[in-house]
Amino acid sequence: MTVTYSIRMLSRLSGTSIETIRYYEKVALLPAPSRASNGFREYDNTIVECLAFIRHGRELGFTFDEIRELLKIARYAEEPWVDADRMTRDHLDALRSEIRKLQRLWRGLKQEADCYSRKSVHYKLLHPLAVPNARCRS
Template sequence: MTDTYSIGDLGQRSGVNVETIRYYEKVDLLPAISRASNGYRRYDDTSLERLAFIRRGRELGFTIDEIRELIELAHHPERPCADADRMTRVHLDDIEGKIRDLQRMRRALRQVADCSSRTAEHCELLRALALPKGR
């Protein structure tokens, strides 16, 4: 007999909150599940595995539609993984851009950190914010 879980148990086991699980059902990422005689949802290990897949995909920044594509690909292992490679490259490019932006922000903040002024009148951060871009 297969173990089944309530939505609360599934959330606890997967680390995904209950409202998110309901959302994944609504957008058809998590397949329709059985209901007990009392009407409560009952999930099995397949649901838990699917939810873990979705969660890992979301943690890597994939959209709901991309995860849907990846699930489809996972169900057809004979297919080439060119689409998965393309999605991976797009996300890598995006992350690398964000890293560059964060490094730029870090440099700018380091320039104004530890201001020696005692008053806001001479605050380095406030001065930097007031300067027109490019100066």
């Protein structure tokens, strides 16, 4: 006999709000639940595992579309690790690119902050507007 949970119990077990569970059903991250004779949703342990997987995927920065694809791979692929590895490596490459972009942004802001610390408030605000492409001159 399969153990089933109400949406309230699933919410407690998984640490996921009821609203979020319903949203995941709506956007097809979770399969439509079976219904009890009273019409209430019933969930089994596989949904608890799916919710943990979705949470972990979100913590790793995967989008809902990527998580949906990973869930599909896990369910239906002959060799799921091959496709999952490809998706994970693609995600790593995207993160590496984003990190580089953020590092460039950080260096630029740091340079501006260092420049501003040596200039007056008015100069800080107006100099870049008055002189296009102006750089800090020490």
